Amino acid sequence: MAKVGIPHALAYYLYYPFWKTFFEKLGHEVVVSTPTTRAILDRGVEETVNDACIPIKIYHGHVASLIDQVDYIFCPRLISVRRHGDFGTETFCPKFLGLPDLIRLTFTGAPPIIDTPIDINQLESKPKSKKDKKRKPAEIMEAACVETGDRLGNSITQSRAAYQKAAQVHQRFLTLLEQGKLPPEAIDILFPPENPISYELENPEFNLAVVGYPYAIYDHYINVGLLNILHKENIKVYTQDTLSDKILNQEASELPKSMFWYFSNRAVYGALYYMKKGYIDGIVHITAFACGPDSMVDRLLEIEARRRGKPYLPISIDEHTGESGVRTRVEAFVDMLRYRRDKK
Amino acid sequence: MKGFLGVDVGSVSTNIVVVDADGKLLVDRYLRTSGRPIEVVQQGIYDIGKELAGDVEILAAGTTGSARFLTSMIVGADVVKNEITAHAVAASNIVPGVRTIIEIGGQDSKIIILRDGVVTDFAMNTVCAAGTGSFLDQQASRLLIPIEEFGNYALKAKNPVRIAGRCAVFAESDMVHKQQLGYNTEDIIAGLCEALVRNYMNNVGKGKEILDPIIFQGGVAANAGLVQAFNHYLNTEVTVPPYFGVMGAIGAALLAKDIYAKKGSTNFKGFNLRDIKYVTTSFECKGCSNACEVVQFYQNGELLARWGDRCGKWELQID
Numbered sequence: 202m203a204k205v206g207i208p209h210a211l212a213y214y215l216y217y218p219f220w221k222t223f224f225e226k227l228g229h230e231v232v233v234s235t236p237t238t239r240a241i242l243d244r245g246v247e248e249t250v251n252d253a254c255i256p257i258k259i260y261h262g263h264v265a266s267l268i269d270q271v272d273y274i275f276c277p278r279l280i281s282v283r284r285h286g287d288f289g290t291e292t293f294c295p296k297f298l299g300l301p302d303l304i305r306l307t308f309t310g311a312p313p314i315i316d317t318p319i320d321i322n323q324l325e326s327k328p329k330s331k332k333d334k335k336r337k338p339a340e341i342m343e344a345a346c347v348e349t350g351d352r353l354g355n356s357i358t359q360s361r362a363a364y365q366k367a368a369q370v371h372q373r374f375l376t377l378l379e380q381g382k383l384p385p386e387a388i389d390i391l392f393p394p395e396n397p398i399s400y401e402l403e404n405p406e407f408n409l410a411v412v413g414y415p416y417a418i419y420d421h422y423i424n425v426g427l428l429n430i431l432h433k434e435n436i437k438v439y440t441q442d443t444l445s446d447k448i449l450n451q452e453a454s455e456l457p458k459s460m461f462w463y464f465s466n467r468a469v470y471g472a473l474y475y476m477k478k479g480y481i482d483g484i485v486h487i488t489a490f491a492c493g494p495d496s497m498v499d500r501l502l503e504i505e506a507r508r509r510g511k512p513y514l515p516i517s518i519d520e521h522t523g524e525s526g527v528r529t530r531v532e533a534f535v536d537m538l539r540y541r542r543d544k545k
Numbered sequence: 546m547k548g549f550l551g552v553d554v555g556s557v558s559t560n561i562v563v564v565d566a567d568g569k570l571l572v573d574r575y576l577r578t579s580g581r582p583i584e585v586v587q588q589g590i591y592d593i594g595k596e597l598a599g600d601v602e603i604l605a606a607g608t609t610g611s612a613r614f615l616t617s618m619i620v621g622a623d624v625v626k627n628e629i630t631a632h633a634v635a636a637s638n639i640v641p642g643v644r645t646i647i648e649i650g651g652q653d654s655k656i657i658i659l660r661d662g663v664v665t666d667f668a669m670n671t672v673c674a675a676g677t678g679s680f681l682d683q684q685a686s687r688l689l690i691p692i693e694e695f696g697n698y699a700l701k702a703k704n705p706v707r708i709a710g711r712c713a714v715f716a717e718s719d720m721v722h723k724q725q726l727g728y729n730t731e732d733i734i735a736g737l738c739e740a741l742v743r744n745y746m747n748n749v750g751k752g753k754e755i756l757d758p759i760i761f762q763g764g765v766a767a768n769a770g771l772v773q774a775f776n777h778y779l780n781t782e783v784t785v786p787p788y789f790g791v792m793g794a795i796g797a798a799l800l801a802k803d804i805y806a807k808k809g810s811t812n813f814k815g816f817n818l819r820d821i822k823y824v825t826t827s828f829e830c831k832g833c834s835n836a837c838e839v840v841q842f843y844q845n846g847e848l849l850a851r852w853g854d855r856c857g858k859w860e861l862q863i864d
């Protein structure tokens with residue numbers, strides 16, 4: 202039995218239930234880092250190459266906080282989870298692709314890193330048949346599980362069984378999201394802590410769509426508590442993650458071309474979907490400072506929001522984001538919605 | 546006479562105004578915050594009280610600016626509003642039908658787009674110095690020309706020099722380079738004004754639909770060179786309102802007036818604020834590795850509020 206560390210950052214927000222279940226089913230112990238704190242951010246900024254975006258720096262901080270507590274760090278190489286976009290070439294952002302290498306080179310004394318590749322286009326070294334060239338996402342995940350289990354000394358049979366269980370939990374997680382729970386809420390429902398997070402509201406004054414990368418929307422430290430600020434203002438939040446893949450993908454046809462990056466496409470499709478919905482009063486886009494893809498995503502959403510007449514608020518986050526700046530923008534945005542409504 | 550008090554406290558300046566029942570400005574004060582917002586507000590309000598010499602009864606008070614919460618507790622405010630809304634309210638009052646507000650202060654800048662009297666879009670810059678007044682301040686001190694003179698120099702320019710001004714640091718080295726090439730000071734200063742306008746338009750103004758009438762406000766609007774540069778860039782005439790430097794405070798006062806109409810009473814603690822003893826203390830919470838700096842606010846020894854915690858554990862406000 203091993204202790205496996207999962208950093209509370211990046212893909213955590215969408216894949217934690219899956220991997221936690223998988224490792225535990227195999228009899229290992231999962232140690233997850235705490236939500237981002239100032240100490241984690243500071244450590245990450247210190248350790249990471251300077252031109253990395255803030256979410257990558259935060260990830261480094263989480264890894265640093267796990268190093269002394271675990272036998273392995275789980276940092277899969279997320280390459281692609283589906284064939285999508287033009288020529289089916291969608292991948293995760295390049296920084297995800299190189300993440301295990303960045304971590305390995307930054308933390309030389311760290312415990313071994315499990316960097317199983319997740320790649321829909323991955324071919325086995327010797328494809329046994331044509332069929333191998335077109336494997337389904339579920340098969341890719343199962344193969345990744347087998348490879349990961351192997352690193353930890355588990356047999357193929359054990360890993361396959363654990364995969365089955367993990368896939369079930371993941372399905373439950375997706376169902377909760379589609380019921381409108383945000384990932385942190387859904388995670389707390391699946392694995393109840395002492396004080397579960399809840400954003401329930403009786404009678405929300407406004408409904409806002411908050412789009413962006415999950416690790417920007419749900420990391421309270423880096424976005425200085427945006428979801429809590431909105432909750433206190435009596436505003437219900439919808440995100441791209443509360444929409445099913447099917448709904449999201451329908452939006453792809455709205456654009457002449459897709460983005461190359463998985464999380465960016467999700468944010469864009471989610472935003473386009475909500476822009477058409479009458480019950481959504483406005484769109485908030487959380488963008489990460491120094492994020493390459495976001496410089497395109499933000500501009501695209503701004504243009505589309507204007508074209509469709511939806512109020513649009515971009516909030517850029519970086520390591521110096523002050524609470525007062527975010528609060529001022531959110532308050533002004535809500536005032537704007539109120540004046541608009543009262544004018545009608 | 547009846548009046549309404551508005552206070553705008555930012556990191557650089559503290560502005561205090563009183564408007565009458567018609568929204569007309571009675572007095573205004575433009576003060577340096579100098580890192581001591583509590584004393585500056587106390588003294589400023591005391592001085593205004595003296596100037597009004599008992600002629601004006603304050604029916605309600607409003608606060609805005611980055612220190613609006615702190616300030617509201619000092620003065621006893623009836624309304625606490627963000628700077629965007631406050632500036633929009635003030636500008637709409639002075640130029641009804643205004644559709645674009647350009648606001649540039651010492652440390653930050655904003656753009657506010659209105660249609661039919663309602664804010665429809667806005668942006669704020671609080672990080673990049675190249676689009677704010679501090680950019681000009683820095684270059685003025687380099688050129689050894691008082692910033693107040695900047696406008697006059699710029700207006701005399703014949704051929705403004707193109708200064709690469711994407712970033713305050715590059716602008717500075719480019720300016721030095723142009724000086725060494727022998728361009729005259731007037732043309733360089735006019736070039737700096739144009740560089741600031743370009744920065745502003747590329748930063749906060751990016752992608753915004755800028756339509757007439759346009760109001761240019763904030764402390765920097767005093768600079769005739771900048772007004773000219775904006776007119777030139779936008780190919781129209783921007784309006785600089787008479788009290789361009791205290792628009793946020795005017796907005797807060799006008800909002801107080803609205804609240805008073807609904808509520809009919811005030812929390813205002815009076816002009817003699819100076820006699821109240823306000824103290825803030827802070828401590829570092831050891832609850833988790835956020836190590837929040839928690840601020841406690843006392844009035845005459847009594848704890849009134851606490852803030853600065855990330856998790857809500859210490860949050861407190863006693864009305």
Ligand code: SF4
Binds near residue numbers: 296297
């Ligand atoms: S998409 Fe942007 S924020 Fe996310 S990892 Fe890539 S560069 Fe960073």
Ligand code: SF4
Binds near residue numbers: 831832835837
């Ligand atoms: S106030 Fe809350 S978030 Fe801040 S250090 Fe204390 S326990 Fe942590």
